Amino acid sequence: MAWELIEVPGNLNPSLQDSTVDVLATKIDPKLANTLIRQLSQVCPLENLRHVKRVRRRTECGGKSELSIILCVSTGSEPCSIQFSEDLQKIVDTYQLSPFTAKVAKYCATSKEEWEEQCKLWPTSYHPAHDLDIVRGFQEEELPSIFNCMKTAIQLSKAGNAAIIIDPSSMQIIAKATDQTHKHDTPEEGNTFSEANADVTCSLNASTDNDCNLSLPGSFLSKRNSLNMEISCINPWGWMRKRTCEQKPLPCDGCFAWHPLRHAPMVAIENAAERDRTMFPSSTSITKPDSNGNPENCCDNEPAKRLKTDTKDNEQSSSESFRGDLSETSRPYLCTGFDIYLVWEPCTMCAMALVHHRFKRVFYAFPNPVTGALGGVYRLHGERSLNHHYNVFRVSVPEAYSNGLKYCSKEC
Amino acid sequence: MATAFMEQALEQAKFALDNLEVPVGCVIVEDGKVISSGSNKTNATRNATRHAEMEAIDVLLREWQSMGLDQTQVAEKFAGCDLYVTCEPCIMCATALSIIGIREVYFGCANDKFGGCGSIMSLHKGDTSSSDDLSGSQASKPKGFKCTGGIMAEEAVALFRCFYEQGNPNAPRPHRPVRTPQQ
Numbered sequence: 284m285a286w287e288l289i290e291v292p293g294n295l296n297p298s299l300q301d302s303t304v305d306v307l308a309t310k311i312d313p314k315l316a317n318t319l320i321r322q323l324s325q326v327c328p329l330e331n332l333r334h335v336k337r338v339r340r341r342t343e344c345g346g347k348s349e350l351s352i353i354l355c356v357s358t359g360s361e362p363c364s365i366q367f368s369e370d371l372q373k374i375v376d377t378y379q380l381s382p383f384t385a386k387v388a389k390y391c392a393t394s395k396e397e398w399e400e401q402c403k404l405w406p407t408s409y410h411p412a413h414d415l416d417i418v419r420g421f422q423e424e425e426l427p428s429i430f431n432c433m434k435t436a437i438q439l440s441k442a443g444n445a446a447i448i449i450d451p452s453s454m455q456i457i458a459k460a461t462d463q464t465h466k467h468d469t470p471e472e473g474n475t476f477s478e479a480n481a482d483v484t485c486s487l488n489a490s491t492d493n494d495c496n497l498s499l500p501g502s503f504l505s506k507r508n509s510l511n512m513e514i515s516c517i518n519p520w521g522w523m524r525k526r527t528c529e530q531k532p533l534p535c536d537g538c539f540a541w542h543p544l545r546h547a548p549m550v551a552i553e554n555a556a557e558r559d560r561t562m563f564p565s566s567t568s569i570t571k572p573d574s575n576g577n578p579e580n581c582c583d584n585e586p587a588k589r590l591k592t593d594t595k596d597n598e599q600s601s602s603e604s605f606r607g608d609l610s611e612t613s614r615p616y617l618c619t620g621f622d623i624y625l626v627w628e629p630c631t632m633c634a635m636a637l638v639h640h641r642f643k644r645v646f647y648a649f650p651n652p653v654t655g656a657l658g659g660v661y662r663l664h665g666e667r668s669l670n671h672h673y674n675v676f677r678v679s680v681p682e683a684y685s686n687g688l689k690y691c692s693k694e695c
Numbered sequence: 696m697a698t699a700f701m702e703q704a705l706e707q708a709k710f711a712l713d714n715l716e717v718p719v720g721c722v723i724v725e726d727g728k729v730i731s732s733g734s735n736k737t738n739a740t741r742n743a744t745r746h747a748e749m750e751a752i753d754v755l756l757r758e759w760q761s762m763g764l765d766q767t768q769v770a771e772k773f774a775g776c777d778l779y780v781t782c783e784p785c786i787m788c789a790t791a792l793s794i795i796g797i798r799e800v801y802f803g804c805a806n807d808k809f810g811g812c813g814s815i816m817s818l819h820k821g822d823t824s825s826s827d828d829l830s831g832s833q834a835s836k837p838k839g840f841k842c843t844g845g846i847m848a849e850e851a852v853a854l855f856r857c858f859y860e861q862g863n864p865n866a867p868r869p870h871r872p873v874r875t876p877q878q
Contacts, residue, residue: 465766524767543756631787668815670808
């Protein structure tokens with residue numbers, strides 16, 4: 284079994300039968316088409332059915348074409364005339380139209396096949412992406428680097444999940460993180476913005492031919508085949524049962540010894556935001572202190588913490604300046620255009636956070652059958668009401684790779 | 696009683712609005728007393744996950760950890776807390792509230808784009824599946840919470856209207872011109 288990339292569709296078997304809307308339509312004299320289209324689009328625009336064409340043309344056996352036009356969306360009440368607004372009724376009366384009920388597709392087609400099916404009911408418009416690769420969401424030549432990024436994420440994951448945010452245009456690591464829901468014995472590594480930057484690209488450019496050099500964490504290997512309850516996204520409610528053996532005072536101001544919501548994707552997003560604030564500090568002007576003083580606002584310890592890290596990272600940002608294009612215009616809006624690699628499929632909290640943060644693509648290696656939001660249990664990315672949508676892919680990891688070192692060492 | 700707490704949540708939302716943030720605010724109540732509050736800080740932090748609920752939760756986690764409470768004790772505390780928030784928690788926050796095990800949520804207006812308490816998903820219902828699946832054995836079950844919407848919804852919506860009239864300074868281009876804030 285080789286490395287493989289499988290797209291996780293946003294909706295399973297979208298059946299056209301289940302997603303139609305009833306409309307009232309009428310046959311019209313082709314000479315009237317222009318007049319009626321104009322009048323109806325004013326009197327009764329098809330607000331939520333913009334993909335549906337107002338007029339249907341059908342060619343009859345005699346070669347004569349027959350035109351029908353949508354009057355309005357049907358509410359199902361009988362007789363249909365009671366559904367007409369006053370203006371619409373006027374049009375119906377003036378041209379002596381006789382309405383009938385028709386079905387149209389409720390949603391815009393996402394593929395050519397779907398569109399062809401829709402048009403059998405009533406014509407819709409369909410705008411395929413110009414490039415086939417855009418439809419697929421990745422390009423063939425990207426595959427090696429995609430697999431490479433996933434390897435990096437897997438190596439980062441120790442006891443829990445791991446997340447790596449990548450700018451695919453430069454293959455630069457924007458941020459990385461591991462689960463921080465509970466305190467691990469090992470010191471947290473790679474969870475800060477500065478550390479993420481320390482090895483920018485080098486780990487990604489490292490040769491991948493020799494997988495034997497990769498040291499996979501033992502805990503990861505042993506739990507690979509059973510469900511791993513250490514993964515925050517798989518067992519989000521598990522934090523309550525944990526007890527820290529020795530309860531110490533807070534490690535540092537504003538830090539948490541443990542935190543039920545600090546799943547790897549959430550921490551990675553926070554690190555990316557910190558990088559953004561550090562690299563593009565000028566736009567902090569949008570935060571103005573509350574001059575009136577708001578006694579109820581007790582959340583202001585956050586900026587204080589930032590201030591500390593900001594000064595620390597100033598050196599960092601000056602060393603970054605060789606990129607030279609860090610003007611406001613090049614500042615990304617959140618994670619627009621970025622990819623995130625997760626070892627485990629995210630829960631609904633993390634998947635929604637990825638929507639909020641405008642990721643372009645989400646890659647995960649192992650599905651989450653307990654709370655998975657991107658195929659495991661839910662398909663959040665297929666939820667049409669959301670204001671942003673990303674593509675989701677599962678990276679299939681070869682057994683030989685995930686079974687790791689011992690297998691490898693024999694081979695080498 | 697609910698409206699008194701919601702008024703305080705609305706105060707938080709106004710604070711967000713004054714700071715050019717999407718105006719959502721919340722308070723967390725324990726034993727009839729407000730013990731934490733939060734306002735949306737997504738623009739200031741450039742972190743789109745810093746919703747009011749997340750801010751208010753972090754205040755308590757920080758406080759309780761500094762008091763030396765462990766996970767079990769913190770879970771017990773959250774189980775006695777109610778949240779009042781001006782807008783229906785989104786799918787992310789609804790999951791987060793379920794994860795920390797909040798007792799009850801009262802919200803103002805519904806969130807028909809990404810509401811997680813009935814509008815788009817119903818995460819407040821907790822474990823509704825007949826889950827004797829592979830998970831059942833080890834994983835803790837999803838926790839539900841009681842959820843009531845529509846409390847002072849008009850006030851919450853009015854704040855959103857204010858915000859969108861002044862324009863979101865952090866929205867991706869192209870967007871409507873931002874009206875400069877009056878001092």
